[in-house]
Amino acid sequence: MKSNSKIAFLFVMIGAYYVYLPIPGEIEQKWKLMITDSFFRSLSHLADLSELLGLKDYMGVMMFITVAEKVVPVTDKRVWVTEEVFDGVDMVVYQPGQQGGAWELRRAVIYLHGGGWCLGSSRMEPYDLLARKMVVELNAVVISVEYRLAPAHPFPVPFEDVYRGVRYFLQGRVLARYSVDPDRIAVSGDSAGGNLAAAVAQKLQQEPDQQVALKAQALLYPVLQALDLNTPSYQQNQDMPILPRTLMVRFWSEYFTSDKTLFRAMMTNSHNSAQSAHLLKFVNWSSYLPESFRGTYRYSAPEAPAVSGGLDLSRTFQAIMDPRASPLLAADRSLRFLPKAYILTCEYDVLRDDGVMYATRLSRAGVNVTHRHYGNGFHGALMFTVWPADFQIAHRMTDDYVSWLRENL
Template identity: 30%
Template sequence: FQPWSKNSPTMFRILLAVGVLGSAFLAYRMQEPLPDYVQDKGIVTYVQSVFKILETLGRIVEALGLTTMEKFRQRAFSAIVPAIKNSSRLHSVEKQFAGSRTIVAWRPESSDGRAVPGSKPGIIYIHGGGWAIGAPEFNVNLISEMVERAGVTVFAISYRLSIEQRFPAAFEDSLAATRAIFDSAADFNVDPQRIGLCGDSAGGQLAASVAQALRRSAPELGDDWRRPKLQLLIYPVTQAASLRTESYLTQQAEPFLKPWQMADFISIYLTGSRAASDWLLKHGHVTAELRAAYQRATGLELQPSMLNEADSQEFAADADLAARVATSATDYRVSPLLGADLEKLDLPPAFILACEFDPLLDDALLYADRLERSGVRVQLTRFSTFHAAVGFPNDGREIRDRLVEILENQL
């Protein structure tokens, strides 16, 4: 009997409801005071409480051997996430691009919901969620803003999550879907020369890596014409080399993303489990090759390992896992910041939106600097808010306004 399988939705909902009711009070009482800069305090408190409830329940079911915390959490989120609704201002359909479920959304300009003939700008949106959770629908408000306010056609793609298949599955799906969207753009009245790439958080990493991949493969695979007009990166992950940057060390109690959570996400993405989380936090994964790649890319030295003797022995005992983490962290498909020869790629202009109260702030700053030094046109905008703020009414308003401005002026 497997209550978490797709064949037992009733049992899942019953257990989820019982667990939520039993955990709600505890999660609310455990809620940390929010910083003064948070504007949507009520909504943030509610959402963080839900996250804590699901995390607590996930750890319980994992301890019982029923499923992993991440799979439980994704299943629960999928059960409550709202669908994108068609209206007079937005029309959407589901399509498959290279096997990836994609929501195509546009602003209708006729009574039957169709777009009028003529080429429109498009944006390929890759959702975040630490590569482990999420779906295009998770950021329905962001998709709606891009469609309704900026007038672009949005292709919001899904990809295999790390709880299903570890790296490079998410990257491969994102790249294949992007190529297929370029090839089919005319079917949606979208000009392939006016298509941009966009992603938030882990989706920002995938967007940045896909932008590089298209340029690296341009001559060999005919990608020369598949050149995104821009890359729009919203508080992106840009490297897995250092989880001890200044922002990782100073932004440890901000809403929604903690350094230890980022370590879990990266570990699951690269290895399929949380086995490497502590090593990542303590720089136990750093090899001479990774240290050299980081210094070439940033001009900075990686902090030394903080592993104790027992940790070091455990890390050394699993040589395959250690090698996988270290090698993957130097790969541009994981760490676009460390990509080689960026100055030779003719990358599209980059618009990077970063949050001050975010462990990933330095990821954004370092990548902006690297791209600029590589001759890429870069515009970096910093916002006094937290990671994942883009979906919140007030805390994310300035981010959404800037995003719409970029799409209107650059596509």
């Protein structure tokens, strides 16, 4: 009996050691976050092992997160759900049920899911619930885009899917079919979805033949640049739950290529070249980050490596520099006529500084920007609204986000 007790105690201690992370005191529900993150870390370790043994690639194993969260979007008493195809792109369309008159024009939100361009789906339960909440509380039509994923479909495929689907939806005849007011349309997304939303907003306003313009863009802890992966937030939060620096760098590298040379170069922030020198000014965080975000960190521009280490820059670096992949690299003149913006950032997130710098640049370009920063927030928090990973901050974030859309769309 004593032997069994000792073994049980040993397993408890090992489990506690594995689960425990030194999480900042400002974060609420710390133990729940530790337990939640331990699942993600365990899956990541399994994915590493699987790839090492040649069984299945890393992202193939991590896709379990997407599969486990998937639901079948169905119509209920308040929300009518259909699955459509817009110019070859799968969409889940959420519309108000019997609310309002038959010809009442409504707001529309085009939503792009996160997942580092490699994971995620519009059919995951948190996105399904968020879409229903927007439909009911905003009397809006929500278009949730099911774009193809890397690494099977690397950049620019996910962007092109989204852009093609959005352009199709913005046609007058399509908007009329869904009773959408052409003057009240927003594009929105979280994390990699925020990246795609920002890129689509930029691209649309550059099209001379685009007759319907977006009224708003709402970017939730967006990832916006791949040139400097050593900003203060990348350094401060490199081991934070949900999205550690290593995972974000892996997402970036897999978005462009499965060549591990790029991943290794990005991990040391040595993936730049002379070609990017003129773009580094747009990610100079000593210029675009308020002092409160810079903290004790001192800026130094990323340097190009002496040798490329076998990395084929001709294939990959043009993509890294492309504003469709890194919207923060867009020239000032490309920002001036963008729609009003809501940018959500979290203190304990490697992507915090991307969002802060973009908010700064948009404001300086004359765009109406609402920057909502959560001093106790962590990456992905808004999606944790489903038991057992149900966080109080997620509900506050959701309410603030929907409230902004109600007032600005």
